Amino acid sequence: MDYQLSNCAIKSAPDFSNEIIGETGVRVDRCYQCMTCTLGCPVAEAMDYPPNQVMRLIDLGAREVLLGSKTIWMCVSCENCFARCPNEIDTGAVMDYLREEATAAGVKVPEERIQLLHRLFAENIRAFGKVHEATMLMNYKLKSRDFFSDMGLGLKLFLKGKIPLFPAKIAGLDKVKKIFGKTYDKKFGDKS
Amino acid sequence: MKLSYYPGCTVHSTAIEYSRSIDAVSQALGIELREIEDWNCCGAAAAHSIHRDLGLALPARNIAQAQNQAEMSRDLVTSCPGCFNALKRADYALKKDEDARREIEEIADFHYSGEINIRSLIEILTNDIAAETLRGKVKKPLEKLKLVCYYGCALVRPHAVTGLENPENPMMMDTLMELMGADVRDWSYKTDCCGADLALTHADLVTTIVGRLADHAREAGADAFVTSCGLCQANLDMRQSGPDPLPVFYFTELMGTAMDLPGRDGWWRKHIINPMSLLSGLGYA
Missing domain, CATH: 3.40.50.11810 (Rossmann fold)
Known part of the structure; x- marks a missing residue:
């Protein structure tokens, strides 16, 4: 059956809770809505559904709602929720799973810039083995079309010698590329 | 004291002053930090945020690099908490979860021996130095x-x-x-x-x-x-x-x-x- 939330109609995925328990090992069904996670979350104010509501939406089978939410991208994996949860629910691990599923499903992500930044960061590792800030940030600026924010800060860092110009590739780059092939490329295919 | 060292990407960029002060302090305390060969980025926040196994396999390759350099210390030290966290998460999965270990071993193409201790520099300075x-x-x-x-x-x-x-x-x-x-x-x-x-x-x-x-x-x-x-x-x-x-x-x-x-x-x-x-x-x- 479908449920009606105050701000959206949701399609019910009755096995969603079991799917998450099976895929992550996190016992989301233990949540009794004490809200300790949300009270300690540094970014709850910027989420559309705070962490305790994520647990409730899982219980309701609101898979599509969560895969399309801002929340899963705003989470910075600080793990304060997990540290304080009386039922030892690792919400951070659940967020990782939901982000991965959202990317694989190719859903329209409301926080496109965060997803883009993670992807470009990962692509930078694929290209060099290590992160080269200058190329990663330049790609981010071009692709996010966010050309002007922080230009002053970027220039300051550059002048202080904190952003090296030239990237260096690691010798074992082929191994790193293979890791990407067996994980990222296998799961996302042409969506990546 | 000789230790294997995983510096992480920021030592040559945004955290260069951290790196230089680490060199000065470790030298003054007689700690030799020997960089492991040909390490790669741990994946930082990005890798696990986009694909969970990518976030485990990238740090796992560094554990493999440390394992392969058998003449070096089995304590693998990092000063960066982000790298420490990523390496520890991989090591934890490899150590505690049989299925995950087999999967990560296959992806990163190595055999996990469990001999490498991932440690943070701050913990070493607190606990190993009197x-x-x-x-x-x-x-x-x-x-x-x-x-x-x-x-x-x-x-x-x-x-x-x-x-x-x-x-x-x-x-x-x-x-x-x-x-x-x-x-x-x-x-x-x-x-x-x-x-x-x-x-x-x-x-x-x-x-x-x-x-x-x-x-x-x-x-x-x-x-x-x-x-x-x-x-x-x-x-x-x-x-x-x-x-x-x-x-x-x-x-x-x-x-x-x-x-x-x-x-x-x-x-x-x-x-x-x-x-x-x-x-x-x-x-x-």
């Missing part, structure tokens, strides 16, 4: 320097994975700073998050988070932050607004200051918030 030794190196006790210790997230959480002391009230940095003579203030925000990489996509939110931390630090009577994390340092150093931002030190920079080690001017020049007026006003420049 307090007396550290105290004996102090030439300029930092007694006039009022500090709050800021640990952030990655060093302590998740507790089962990092295995380091009380995740709500870690004391390693407090202990080290007190040994350096500093006036360490108690506060409740040691392990609050700095906003991490949202600084690039949601700068206003991170400015708010950092502003709150600075207010709480001032409330505790501190004149500066001290941290062990490059991302915490960068966010606190770059996103404080207002007329009198608090300088943000790496703990090794302050150890180097108390031990009166050379080269400090070069460290301070790398900071966005210039710490020179605070330090010279107190006689520690």
Whole structure:
């Protein structure tokens, strides 16, 4: 059956809770809505559904709602929720799973810039083995079309010698590329 | 003491002053940090945020590199809490979960031996170096320097994975700073998050988070932050607004200051918030 939330109609995925328990090992069904996670979350104010509501939406089978939410991208994996949860629910691990599923499903992500930044960061590792800030940030600026924010800060860092110009590739780059092939490329295919 | 070292990507870029002060302090304490060969990025926050196995296999390759260099120490040390967290998460999965181990071994193409201990530099300086030794190196006790210790997230959480002391009230940095003579203030925000990489996509939110931390630090009577994390340092150093931002030190920079080690001017020049007026006003420049 479908449920009606105050701000959206949701399609019910009755096995969603079991799917998450099976895929992550996190016992989301233990949540009794004490809200300790949300009270300690540094970014709850910027989420559309705070962490305790994520647990409730899982219980309701609101898979599509969560895969399309801002929340899963705003989470910075600080793990304060997990540290304080009386039922030892690792919400951070659940967020990782939901982000991965959202990317694989190719859903329209409301926080496109965060997803883009993670992807470009990962692509930078694929290209060099290590992160080269200058190329990663330049790609981010071009692709996010966010050309002007922080230009002053970027220039300051550059002048202080904190952003090296030239990237260096690691010798074992082929191994790193293979890791990407067996994980990222296998799961996302042409969506990546 | 000889240790294997995983420096992480930021040592040559945004955390270069951390790297230089680590070199100075470890040399002064007789610690030889030997970089493992041909390491790769640990994946940082990005890899696990986009694909979970990518976030485990990238650090696992570094564990494989350390395993292969059999002549080197089995303690693999990193100074970056982000790298520490990623390496520890991979090691935890490899050690505790048979299915995950087989999967990661296949992806990263190695056999996990379990012989490598992932350790953080701050924990080594706290636990493996005697307090007396550290105290004996102090030439300029930092007694006039009022500090709050800021640990952030990655060093302590998740507790089962990092295995380091009380995740709500870690004391390693407090202990080290007190040994350096500093006036360490108690506060409740040691392990609050700095906003991490949202600084690039949601700068206003991170400015708010950092502003709150600075207010709480001032409330505790501190004149500066001290941290062990490059991302915490960068966010606190770059996103404080207002007329009198608090300088943000790496703990090794302050150890180097108390031990009166050379080269400090070069460290301070790398900071966005210039710490020179605070330090010279107190006689520690």
